[in-house]
Amino acid sequence: MLMRNLTLFRFSPAVADDLSRLDEALAEHRLRPCGPLEMFTKGFVPPVGRGPDAPLTHAVQAYTLFTVGGEDKLLPAAVVNAELQRKVQKIAEEEGRKVGGRERKRIKEDLLTELLPRAFVRESRMSAYVDRKNGWVVLDTSSRKSAENALSQVREALGSFPAVPLAPEQGPRVLMTDWLANGNLPAGLALGDECELRDPATATGAVAITRRQDLDAEEVKEHLRNGKAVFRLGLTFDDRISFVLGEDLSIRKLKFLDVVTDELGDSHGDAAAEADASFALLTLELERLLAKLEEWFGLPRPADA
Structure with missing residues (x-):
């Protein structure tokens, strides 16, 4: 179970304490099939295993995995x-x-x-987990709207879940532009092979997108000299994870490199053991990366009220 895109939120220590009842709360909001006259239904499905009695959370240490599911009727307006x-x-x-x-x-x-x-039904699934120790919500999507919708499901189940968007003290565009223009990357971080550059002064300014290219190339430097700023930047962290970081600090194209995936091995005997190993590896690697994001951009954890 390895995520591909990440949208991040934070919560306070008091909220972390309340998450001890997450499994019980989600049980009352299990996804049910769309009724004959319903356009959609939303709810939670087991993140590991199947069946009506399968748990709706999967916990490893301070991390709790859950999955938000949905069923939508496909009835095009044109029809x-x-x-x-x-x-x-x-x-x-x-x-x-x-x-x-x-x-x-x-x-x-x-x-x-x-x-x-008579309409066809389309299923949707979004994996997410909460890190109670460090106060992170990690959702497997690059869409802020989809992430907010998933959090609304959690809030409905818990009654309250005050997880908030990231509030960086260091401007991501400014910092990433400096990394690319001057090579002032933090230790352990290296440039990838793609970026998106825009004129930050106008919403309709020129956009330059490069993929599979050396980001130290003169062509890229020329865009920066002409006033463009970095809105997305491909990066590699500790030669273990590659990803594309957005100016909203969303993470796309997350990929665990061979040195990480080799640690999983070939088989763990059964599905539950494999899920445990995969989830433990995912959270361990992301804990290190998120701690660095917190350090680089100044991402304070909300304090208790």
Whole structure:
């Protein structure tokens, strides 16, 4: 179980204490199948194993893994509108009258009632974990909106979950631009092979995106001399993890390098043991990386009220 993208939030020590009841709280919000007339359902699914009695959390030391699930009916608006138009046209031809707005609305509602039970269902899953010791919420997505939606599910289950977005004391754009322009990278950090540069003064300014390129190249330096700033930067940490860091401190394209994956070995005998080993390795490596992000950018943990 290795995550690919990370969106991060923080919480206080008091919130960490409240998370001891997470498994019990999630049990009342288990994902159920979409009903015939429902467009979607949201809830929690077992992060390890399957079945109606499988636990909804998986804990290793101070880390607790959970998975937010969803079912969405696929009923494209174009399909509904085409069928609506067909019915409206049929009424006009057979009864010789126009269909008013109120009647169109009623016909559309009847169509949804007719079509929803036959619509395909799309499943979604998002893994996440809480680090109670250091106060991190780590969600496997690069979308802030998706992360916020997942946290809303946790808040609904717990009644309250005041996890907050990162509030860096050091501006990520300024710091990453300095790393790229002047080579002032912290110890253990090295440039990767991609970046996104933009003119920070305007929302519609020129954008330069480089991939699979030496970031020390003169072409990249010229963009920086022309006033562009770093909005995303490919990096490698301790020759163990590669990733692309965004100016919002989201992490994309997270990859554990061979020296890390080799530590997992080939097999651990059964699915539960393999899940434990994988999750333990993930959290150990990310604990080190997140501690450095906290140091480099100044990411204070919220204090208790």
